[in-house]
Amino acid sequence: MANKVYYLSTCSTCQRIMGDLPLEGFVKQDIKTEPITEAQLQEMKTLAGSYEALFSRVAMKYKAWGLKEKNLSETDYKxxxxxxxxxxxxxxxxVDNQIFIGNSKKNVAALTEQILK
Structure with a gap:
């Protein structure tokens, strides 16, 4: 499986993280212009262990859609x-069948270590 990154081209944090890493040979998918497929999301879930691990609670629509008040299931997250x-x-x-989700310092450090090894 090819090394891949799912990102948002309009996100300055994504741009900064990607700019700091050598990503030659990576498949880059801007999820705004090329939406993720159910198969891609399933692959991410398999590596991450759950859809909840992939779900962003800081998305503006999380609050706007009233999801904070709901008890969401794995199917809901998906x-x-x-x-x-x-x-x-x-x-x-x-990267090498390991998944790195989000932009926490710890996650980015582990990702950087994996790419540079």
Whole structure:
């Protein structure tokens, strides 16, 4: 499986993280212009362990859609991510069959270490 990154081209955090890494040979998918497929999301879920791990609670629509008040199931997380790209916690890197989700310092450090090894 090819190394891949799912990102948002309009997100300055995604751009900064990607700019700091050598991404030659990576498949880059801007999820705004090329929406993720159910198969791609399933692959991410398999690596991450759950759809909830991929779901962003800081997305503006999380509050706007009243999801904070709901008790969401795995199916809900999956469907919301497929329906609205901003619900995917970004960026998502798949490197050597390992998944790195989001932009926390710890996650970016682990990702950097994996890419540079």
């Amino acid at each position: 469907n919301y991510i497929l329906e609205e790209y901003t619900f995917l916690k970004r960026p998502v890197f798949i």
